Amino acid sequence: MVIVSTLALSTMVSNNLIIPYGFLNMFKKNETNRNSKYIKNIRRISIFTIIIAAYFFYVSFSKELSLYSIGLISFVIIAQLAPSFFIGLFWNRGSSKASIIGIIVGFLIVSYTLILPFTLFAYTGNNNFIDNGLFDVAYLKPHQLLNINFLSPPAHAFFWSLSLNTICYLIFSLALKSNYRERNYAEMFVQSSSFSNLQDNAFVWKGEAYVKDIKNVLIRFLGNQKANRALDLFFRKYNIDKNTQLADARLINFSEKLLTGNIGSASAKILIASVVKEEEISLREVLKILEESKENIINNKVLLEKTTQLSKISSELKNVNEELVVKDKQKDEFLDTVAHELKTPITGIRASTELLIDDLEEMPTELKKQFLTNILQDSDRLGRLINNILDFEKLATGKLFLDLKLQDLQKTIQKVLASVSQIAVKKGVQIVNNNPHKFLLVYDDDKIHQVLTNLISNAIKFCPAAEGKIVIDCKLGNNRAEISITDNGKGILEEDFNFIFDKFYQSKHQNTIKPQGSGLGLAITKQIVALHQGTIWAEKQQKKGAKFVFTIPFS
Incomplete structure (x- = not known):
């Protein structure tokens, strides 16, 4: 302990007292070995001096003071650094002169209240100074300053020294103008959390x-x-x-x-x-530098955030552009499909009409009836296609209005089943109505009829012939009725679920021969349901086939 303490003290004494304030000019250029030897000699002399002084202190005061008492005195003396240290952590107005004055005042108080009493007692052998005070003034008793007598001598010295030290530090910091470099460092030190990169x-x-x-x-x-x-x-x-x-x-x-x-x-x-x-450098210049640094930090942070946002927007634009390309391609396919669907019934009508005109008198009655039936069916098909296109245009532009009335949903379902039953029977598809109970709801009968027709017709198209089965079910939920159409057909691919209701979307994995129709059915269905304040979706958890569900609220 003696060796470590002595080496630490000798280094501090030589570096901060002896060399800078007395022997600095003795160091010569390009004589490193001589300079190093000179520094070592100064430290050796410091070590010797400190040991001699410590021995002198031991011989003089070891009988009067225990190691514990010496430790308390040392603690009170070193505590004089506390005010300027801790206040300086948060206050940038402190100055070195005020700090030195506060420490000197605090040390003088410690000397008067602790060091001087035991020194006089050691040399005189009496307690007159402790008992009577300086000049026999009771208020100046070293262990009872201003008649405060409830503290032990170390605590008493600690209280008065730190109090006056702190007061002097604060008063002189405000009264004296600190050095510009001190203000610079103080400003940076107090603002270290904001300028940690400096x-x-x-x-x-x-x-x-x-x-x-x-x-x-x-x-x-x-x-x-x-x-x-x-x-x-x-x-x-x-x-x-x-x-x-x-x-x-x-x-x-x-x-x-x-x-x-x-x-x-x-x-x-x-x-x-x-x-x-x-x-x-004026404090204003320092603050300006710090503010510029702070602004640079903020600007860099903002630029980083903007860069991240731009990268995200760029990625989103890329995805949107890819979707637009796909949509455009689907739109072209849709127009080709519509043109084909319009052309097919017109061609059939024209061919049948020409045959009837060319051979009207000689053609058998049954054959005439068959041609007329074909013309009627193609005309109906053409009419449905045109109506779908017109409905889609009205829905897209918001020109379609609902005729809302209190209706029985089961009656609408029965009408739909009657209209599609022949197609189902022809293909061998069984249609089951699971819940034939009465459901009174407010809706447009024609439009919900169209929704059910589209969904059931689609189910019939994709059901296997002679083995197909379609189940219609109605349930009551929270303020709404839920209608589902389930089939045992080929189902919906995972990648198609998010797009099947899009107006130009067609699956990339359809059969080579596309199902008949314009492809507008689900898009129109979704918009009609939305006009009724309902929702429509396809269930993803179906193990086989497809299940479409839509809702109509109770209102």
Whole structure:
């Protein structure tokens, strides 16, 4: 413990007292070994002096003071650093002069209340000073200042020394104008959380210095090899030309830190100051620099966020563009399908009509009836196709209006089943109505009829012949009726679920022979259901076939 304490004290004494304030000029340039030996000798003398002083203290006061008492006195003395240290963490108005005055005042109080009493007792052997106070003034008793007598001597000294130390620090900080460099460092230190990225370049400096002069100082104490290696690393770190003549703030700060490790911070500041022509920087300039740094940090953050947003928008635009390309292609396919569907019944009508005209008198009656039936069916098909296109246009432009009335849903379902029953029977598809009970709802009968017809017709198309089965079911939910149409057909591919209600969408994996129809059925169905304030969807959990569900609210 003695060795560690002595070495620490000797280093502090030599670096901060002896070398900077008495022997700094004795160091010579390009004599590294001599300078190092000189520093070692100073520290050796410091060690010897400290040990002798400690021994003298031990011989003089060991009988009067225990190790515990000496520790308490040391604690009270070192506590004088606390006010300027802790207040300086949060207050940028503190100055070094005020800190020194506060520490001196605090130390004088400790000397009067603790050190002086036991020193006088050790040499005189009486307690007159402790009992009567200075000049026999009761208020100046060292252990009872101002008649405060409920504290132990160490606690009493601690209270008065720290109180006056803090008061002096605050008063003189406000009264005295601090050095500009102190204000610079204080501002950065207090704002360290906001300017944590200011490291070597946090040295706010306004002046002029030459790299050559800085280099000479470094060589003087570090030697030619170490100085050149350190400067080389500095220039490479900041990407600075090695032939630069003028030194900037970063090099000044770097050099001070480099020298501090060898000769102490006080000596380093003195040496660097000797080769620097420095101008005073106002607090306004410092604040401006800090604000610019803060703005740069904020701007960089904003730019990063904008870049992220732009990347996201770019990705979304790319996806939208791909969807538009697909939609455009589907639109072309849709128009081709519509043109084909319109052309097919017209061609059939024309062919049948020409045959009837050419051979009307000689054609058998049954054959005439068959041709007329074909013309009627093609006309109906053409009419349905045109109606679908017109309905789709009305729905898309918002021109379709509903005729809402209180209706029995089962009656509408029965009408639909009657209209599609022949198609189902012809293909061998069984249609089952699971819940034939009465459901009174407000809806447009014609439009819901169209919805059910589209869904059931689609189910018939995709059901297997002679084995197909379609189940219609109605359930009551929360303020709504839920109608489902389930079939045992080929089902819906996973990739088609999100697009089957789109107006131009057709599955890429349909059979080679496309089902008959314009492809507008589901798109029209969705918009009709939406006009009734309902929803429609296809169930994804179907193991076989497809299941479409739509709702009609109770209103």
